Amino acid sequence: MCVDDHERFRDIVVTAGKTVAIDESAALGSTDGLITLDNGGIRTAGPDDDWAQWTGPITSIDKAIRFDGQGWIDVSHPTVPVTALKTFSGDGTFEKRGVGTLLLTADSSGFAGTTLVNEGKLLVGDENGLGKLGGSMTVNDGAVLGGSGTIGSGAGSLVAIAAGGTLSPGNSIGTLTIDGDLAFASGSIFAVEVDPETGRSDAVTVTGKASLDGTLAHVGFDGVYDPRSTYTVLSAGEIEGQFASVTSDFAFLTPDFIYGASEIGLKLQRNDRDFASLAQTANQAAVAASVESIGFTAGNQLYDAIVMLPDDPDFIRNGFDQLSGEIHASVKSALIEESGIVRGAEADRLRAAFGTVGASSAPVLAYGPDGANLAAPDQADGIAAWGSAFGAWNKFDGNANAAGLDSATGGLLVGVDIPVAETWRVGALAGYSHSSFDSDDRASSGSSDNYSLGLYAGSQWGGLGFRSGLAYTWHQIDTSRSVFIPDLTNALDSSYDAGTFQAFGELGYQFDLSDVQLEPFANLAYVNLDSDGYSETGGAAALNGASGSSDTTFTTVGLRVSSDFMLGQTKAKASGMIGWRHAFGDITPSVTQAFAGSTPFTITGVAVAEDAAVVEAGLDFDLSPNTTIGVSYQGQFGDDVSYNGVNARLQVKF
Numbered sequence: 030m031c032v033d034d035h036e037r038f039r040d041i042v043v044t045a046g047k048t049v050a051i052d053e054s055a056a057l058g059s060t061d062g063l064i065t066l067d068n069g070g071i072r073t074a075g076p077d078d079d080w081a082q083w084t085g086p087i088t089s090i091d092k093a094i095r096f097d098g099q100g101w102i103d104v105s106h107p108t109v110p111v112t113a114l115k116t117f118s119g120d121g122t123f124e125k126r127g128v129g130t131l132l133l134t135a136d137s138s139g140f141a142g143t144t145l146v147n148e149g150k151l152l153v154g155d156e157n158g159l160g161k162l163g164g165s166m167t168v169n170d171g172a173v174l175g176g177s178g179t180i181g182s183g184a185g186s187l188v189a190i191a192a193g194g195t196l197s198p199g200n201s202i203g204t205l206t207i208d209g210d211l212a213f214a215s216g217s218i219f220a221v222e223v224d225p226e227t228g229r230s231d232a233v234t235v236t237g238k239a240s241l242d243g244t245l246a247h248v249g250f251d252g253v254y255d256p257r258s259t260y261t262v263l264s265a266g267e268i269e270g271q272f273a274s275v276t277s278d279f280a281f282l283t284p285d286f287i288y289g290a291s292e293i294g295l296k297l298q299r300n301d302r303d304f305a306s307l308a309q310t311a312n313q314a315a316v317a318a319s320v321e322s323i324g325f326t327a328g329n330q331l332y333d334a335i336v337m338l339p340d341d342p343d344f345i346r347n348g349f350d351q352l353s354g355e356i357h358a359s360v361k362s363a364l365i366e367e368s369g370i371v372r373g374a375e376a377d378r379l380r381a382a383f384g385t386v387g388a389s390s391a392p393v394l395a396y397g398p399d400g401a402n403l404a405a406p407d408q409a410d411g412i413a414a415w416g417s418a419f420g421a422w423n424k425f426d427g428n429a430n431a432a433g434l435d436s437a438t439g440g441l442l443v444g445v446d447i448p449v450a451e452t453w454r455v456g457a458l459a460g461y462s463h464s465s466f467d468s469d470d471r472a473s474s475g476s477s478d479n480y481s482l483g484l485y486a487g488s489q490w491g492g493l494g495f496r497s498g499l500a501y502t503w504h505q506i507d508t509s510r511s512v513f514i515p516d517l518t519n520a521l522d523s524s525y526d527a528g529t530f531q532a533f534g535e536l537g538y539q540f541d542l543s544d545v546q547l548e549p550f551a552n553l554a555y556v557n558l559d560s561d562g563y564s565e566t567g568g569a570a571a572l573n574g575a576s577g578s579s580d581t582t583f584t585t586v587g588l589r590v591s592s593d594f595m596l597g598q599t600k601a602k603a604s605g606m607i608g609w610r611h612a613f614g615d616i617t618p619s620v621t622q623a624f625a626g627s628t629p630f631t632i633t634g635v636a637v638a639e640d641a642a643v644v645e646a647g648l649d650f651d652l653s654p655n656t657t658i659g660v661s662y663q664g665q666f667g668d669d670v671s672y673n674g675v676n677a678r679l680q681v682k683f
Contacts, residue, residue: 043069066100154178
């Protein structure tokens with residue numbers, strides 16, 4: 030029989046093995062009526078039902094139910110609980126069927142029959158303790174009994190948890206009272222949770238005797254525990270026996286039960302499993318060992334968050350990765366790579382000054398003291414001023430140890446140079462840029478304001494050219510990272526300074542082949558990055574980092590090519606370069622840092638590309654005898670690192 034919104038009844042009697050099936054639109058009539066189940070039952074709609082007038086799962090039964098003989102309530106929807114709002118009565122058998130959850134919130138202490146929980150979950154009492162059910166009860170294999178109400182009718186009432194059945198008191202956290210005796214059969218399960226913020230735990234209070242016969246006790250991960258507190262999880266007038274075994278969902282804690290004459294306490298003990306035993310990478314192992322050094326007895330929030338993690342290796346490793354502070358090491362790699370922009374600008378200016386291969390056709394701003402030489406080539410005597418606007422993007426792929434990093438920078442360099450000793454030219458530059466860094470897999474980001482000063486010098490002896498320079502860049506670094514671990518959510522920030530010193534030298538020899546110029550070259554560069562210490566703020570996972578230094582050397586060999594041509598009436602130059610760069614020294618920067626109360630640990634970030642192909646391509650156009658515009662592209666590809674940069678120029682002669 031199906032009941033929908035067109036059928037209303039005051040009293041319903043279900044017998045002879047029949048079932049009343051109802052969905053959300055069912056109107057069972059006056060709430061003062063009564064459903065009598067005598068070898069019959071009620072079935073609520075489930076997601077697999079194919080009723081002609083099915084409109085959705087029912088959420089409550091607002092009618093009293095009397096059990097004469099055997100009656101059942103079948104809750105078939107697995108995720109939508111059904112609440113019985115009115116009382117149960119009678120002395121028959123109430124059978125809970127179906128995979129869903131049935132919640133009893135009325136005072137059914139007058140029920141004098143037997144309850145069989147055969148499937149799904151039965152909750153007696155809501156989170157406020159409203160709900161009672163008299164009589165005796167058996168929880169069978171695969172079924173669960175919970176709630177925060179009262180079960181039983183005093184002496185003679187028995188709640189029996191059969192093999193495979195589970196007693197899980199509370200609606201999340203709560204106390205279930207049994208007015209009578211409680212008996213756990215061998216193979217039954219007792220499952221509890223704890224809430225340290227309120228000091229409460231799931232508990233069962235038994236007015237009579239509690240018998241533990243080979244029971245498996247399980248402590249789940251749904252609660253967040255204070256690992257140094259003892260929680261009372263069962264009290265009774267008399268306790269007989271002990272739990273046969275105890276399991277938990279924790280990786281680093283083992284539950285221990287403390288037995289008294291009338292109480293059983295739960296205490297979580299640190300087991301002998303090292304944090305680092307679940308690490309897979311060097312960074313994870315370093316973090317794990319450092320957190321472990323804080324110690325179980327310290328009462329440290331960070332330590333407690335790790336020690337209470339569930340026994341899920343991937344979840345734990347993710348926690349170690351979040352704590353690593355990799356961003357501080359990876360930022361070093363990004364700044365070392367970006368240093369090439371400054372020395373590249375110095376080398377480009379020297380090539381332009383002597384009109385060699387790959388140079389633009391004029392400096393940005395150039396003037397000579399002799400008005401007759403206004404249209405002189407770049408290598409003419411006199412002071413020259415120039416400027417270069419740039420943007421660049423680095424992508425560092427993650428490796429087996431560190432997560433990937435994306436960085437971007439943009440800025441402006443300006444310089445001035447003069448001729449010295451007939452064949453030499455020396456100059457100075459200054460510049461500003463802003464860099465940003467993102468490591469999404471570590472929920473980390475950062476930025477740096479960069480201020481640069483540099484000197485450069487070069488000469489040309491026939492086809493042989495020499496270029497050299499040095500520079501220093503001041504970095505003002507800000508970082509932010511987030512930690513999301515159960516019971517530990519931190520937003521961590523830091524600000525600190527760093528400085529990059531670099532020097533380079535380059536030799537090239539130019540060959541003229543008709544309208545094409547070629548220059549094989551070799552470049553040697555040294556980069557030193559010194560970073561100050563830092564102290565993060567924002568929570569227990571904050572890191573204190575030590576100052577550090579990285580020394581990296583680069584060698585680049587390659588070939589430059591350029592050619593002048595006419596585009597209509599406009600003079601133009603096309604240039605390009607292809608080469609191979611090799612890095613050695615500190616190509617995988619590291620940082621040494623510590624949590625409050627921990628031993629220091631060292632982690633590494635993404636690596637500078639050890640070997641990479643480098644390419645350049647550029648175009649310059651003379652818009653007038655005194656004005657040139659140009660644009661160029663620089664690329665670098667290799668060893669899980671890619672770099673793409675652009676440079677725009679406006680060049681005016683005075």
